[in-house]
Amino acid sequence: MNELSVELLDQLSQIDLFAGLLTTEIQEILAYARPLTLQPDAYFFQQAAPAKALYILLEGQLKVTQLTPDGQQVVMRMVNSLEIFGCVAALSGGEYPASAQATKTCQAYALRQKDIQMLLPQYPKMAMNAFQIMVQRTHELQDRYRELATECVERRLAHAVLRLVDQSGREESDKIVLDMPLSRQDLAEMIGSTLYSVSRILSQWEGRGLVLAGREKLSVVKPDILSQIAEAQIFSADLKNAPI
Amino acid sequence: MNELSVELLDQLSQIDLFAGLLTTEIQEILAYARPLTLQPDAYFFQQAAPAKALYILLEGQLKVTQLTPDGQQVVMRMVNSLEIFGCVAALSGGEYPASAQATKTCQAYALRQKDIQMLLPQYPKMAMNAFQIMVQRTHELQDRYRELATECVERRLAHAVLRLVDQSGREESDKIVLDMPLSRQDLAEMIGSTLYSVSRILSQWEGRGLVLAGREKLSVVKPDILSQIAEAQIFSADLKNAPI
DNA sequence: GTCAATTCTTGATCCAGATCAAATTTTAAA
């Protein structure tokens, strides 16, 4: 349909789903895609809605969350540029198991389920990529599950922050800035804790010069120490009786 | 290679991975598979070993576990007859993210990674199935993650027991028997708790006539009440002050 | 600027469930 710019195509070929495909093939596939823009806080889809489309995020950021029957929220995943989400829709078809809500202004492509079903057999390479992505996703989720089952809140928070740094950290001279609105509540929902516990730990980290925390802002000053906390080389508790 | 019996082929066609395939196709695929038998407690593969094969469980049962750096175990999944496991190996190739240990005598087929890579494009239907299975797996894992993040031990245990009932419960006249060695420790590892907490809850359930618990044995007498506990319709705590 | 709405901090308290410590029961092996 629409002609895609060279830069855009260059971006698109970086998407895992399209790895190894020719740009002409990507164009053929995207002929079926519908572009859309969402403002922060808007939803791509809501939990339990019929899964109609898979999305490719071009620009922006969003979170995938599940709501429990009693209203608690759990953040399953943060999605960044050039990642796909709503994969369940791709084939299984049922309902979205979670909601997807923009945390920044988002530009994305939507691929309808019936188009995907038609396209996947036509582009086996893409099917393989999709499979690969799901395996990867399961793998990550397993790690987080183990983390939640066995690690204390401080370590889980360290892991979560480091993951965010990896995914969307912008390096400045003396720190790594997380360019997104990120409340204590958000962090708590990522690690299965409460905003109070997160606040306490961040305050303590800030006191030790590991991070800079503001209202819905966070920068990491010493990622290496954070890694040590995440990997249990060091406990904050150890510092209490540490020699000066 | 080997001729497969009619009964076996009938069983095999029930496997999700082979859904929609012709029995001749299944035979072609399984020509590449290597059959193997494992005694209880033996490992199909260990965590961090190079992922060389995907397995199809014909008969028996096993558990997929992750070990934390400090030696705690987490049960990621119980695998029953006609399910596949070690899917990571199928494509991504890296290392097994978990170990697979037989809990009963197991009969399985192993499909080597290189054979899978060759077969998948040849049988697009199978590739679709594999994808579907991974989506399903992710879905389940998400649910368990949310459960772990938000629910109390008693409810998580109820969920876990009901899942086991679904997967491998054998119905008797007055109860549903879980035909597998199942220690308090095993259950604890499935829900991210301790054997002490599990023991206390099972004792309490037994006192209320919901289950029959023995050494490495468990039967469910009132699955409906267990469902209510799992879904928080009822709390054990409520009973303390309940009218007689 | 002022005001109101959010978000965040921090102290105080509480509790589910982990940990510890002994029995006790079950099972299997000698």
Add this chain to the structure above:
DNA sequence: TTTAAAATTTGATCTGGATCAAGAATTGAC
């Protein structure tokens, strides 16, 4: 049958982190 090993129960205690409560800081609207 005796005995030892493993699994389980159950009481006692402890504690990480949730919950509650009350300000303080930040932000945006007017």
